[in-house]
Amino acid sequence: xxxVFTFRIDGKDVAGSEGQTVMEVAEExxxxxxxxxxxxxxxxxxxxxxxxxxxxxxxxxxxxxxxKITEGMDVTAHSELLLEYRRTVTxxxxxxxxxxxxxxxxxxxxxxxxxAEELGLTHFDLPRISPKVDIDASHRLFAIDHNRCILCLRCxxxxxxxxxxxxxxxxxxxxxxxxxxxxxxxxxxxxxxxSCGKCVQVxxxxxxFEKGRAVARGSKTRRPFLPWMKVVAEERGL
Amino acid sequence: MSKPRVATVxxxxxxxxxxxxxxxxxxxxxxxERADLVYSPLVDFxxxxxxxxxxxxxxxxxxxxxxxxxxxxxxxxxxxxSFGDCAVTSNVPGxxxxxxxxxxxxxxxxxxxxxxxxxxSEIVPKLLPxxxxxxxxxKVDVFLPGCPPSADLIYTMLDDLLAGRVPDVAGSRFGR
Numbered sequence: 001x002x003x004v005f006t007f008r009i010d011g012k013d014v015a016g017s018e019g020q021t022v023m024e025v026a027e028e029x030x031x032x033x034x035x036x037x038x039x040x041x042x043x044x045x046x047x048x049x050x051x052x053x054x055x056x057x058x059x060x061x062x063x064x065x066x067x068k069i070t071e072g073m074d075v076t077a078h079s080e081l082l083l084e085y086r087r088t089v090t091x092x093x094x095x096x097x098x099x100x101x102x103x104x105x106x107x108x109x110x111x112x113x114x115x116a117e118e119l120g121l122t123h124f125d126l127p128r129i130s131p132k133v134d135i136d137a138s139h140r141l142f143a144i145d146h147n148r149c150i151l152c153l154r155c156x157x158x159x160x161x162x163x164x165x166x167x168x169x170x171x172x173x174x175x176x177x178x179x180x181x182x183x184x185x186x187x188x189x190x191x192x193x194x195s196c197g198k199c200v201q202v203x204x205x206x207x208x209f210e211k212g213r214a215v216a217r218g219s220k221t222r223r224p225f226l227p228w229m230k231v232v233a234e235e236r237g238l
Numbered sequence: 239m240s241k242p243r244v245a246t247v248x249x250x251x252x253x254x255x256x257x258x259x260x261x262x263x264x265x266x267x268x269x270x271e272r273a274d275l276v277y278s279p280l281v282d283f284x285x286x287x288x289x290x291x292x293x294x295x296x297x298x299x300x301x302x303x304x305x306x307x308x309x310x311x312x313x314x315x316x317x318x319x320s321f322g323d324c325a326v327t328s329n330v331p332g333x334x335x336x337x338x339x340x341x342x343x344x345x346x347x348x349x350x351x352x353x354x355x356x357x358x359s360e361i362v363p364k365l366l367p368x369x370x371x372x373x374x375x376x377k378v379d380v381f382l383p384g385c386p387p388s389a390d391l392i393y394t395m396l397d398d399l400l401a402g403r404v405p406d407v408a409g410s411r412f413g414r
Contacts, residue, residue: 098333101329101412116412122326123371
């Protein structure tokens, strides 16, 4: 039997099992911590930095999805300072590439758009970079518009951990970082892609989408399959 | 006491935000019982007057004319509202920014044209190197994102502004 830890999030007494993350226990207790890379069913990576929380006694912020719980820890998940940080993080995602909600396939089905609204982000103080970014529409069924990619890497993780294909990975560094298929070849020429569409379903924005979908028609209705697939994978020891 | 003076201007946008303004139906009567509309593409005043209390700006700043206009509007206006996504983020007009003006005009007026291909240089204002949000050029007091912002949001904001309250823009978001 695993050890039970009791601790506090935003002043509320909560309990969880050893090995759980702050994010998991927060979710179980109805405490909403914003996140864009975290998704139930795949391993956490701490990529988006939206779930940063304060832990009493620690001089630095910690990603709730990557921080294991300890006995007696005192977590602040919501404060004016954290809200300001989260707004800035969200803003940086918007200005880094070219997000145009109005004409996006994921308009109103987008977690980045939702996050901006939830955080009360009404405009960007940072200048937009407006980089020239590619679109790969070589796959028969799906396409990726790197303009809308926030590098949450859900696609990379779901392809590796659930589908077992590991078609997706990352290339380059810094602002030039891109998700890639196989060794950077066009998606349509990939020999590992099984065309399962899981990457499309987990993408929080309109970066990965089904071809033929009009503006605002890219809902990800089949996403709940993930926790089931994870259970199956674990049972089979995959 | 005279009524607050309200204006609206239309820069590089599709006029959808103005359509949404009209979409508040009979509530527009309530607004303009409490305020005077002194300049707008919806009415026929030719010049932007002095001493405007509230101005809603639709559209991004994309051309030399837009730039000239918004600076003049700012000087003559107390409360400037970035009205809709194009004004707030440059939105669709800003999609040309990664391309650059020269290749853009070439594509639109030369490459795809068979009859007398030429880039317009007279009468039409020159494009700026990039289409920018209004607050990159002048100070903006209120931001109301949305493509377009709903009539309800516009009404609530105008109602607040006319009553001297800090406008409530909760529920507004990019896109929609």
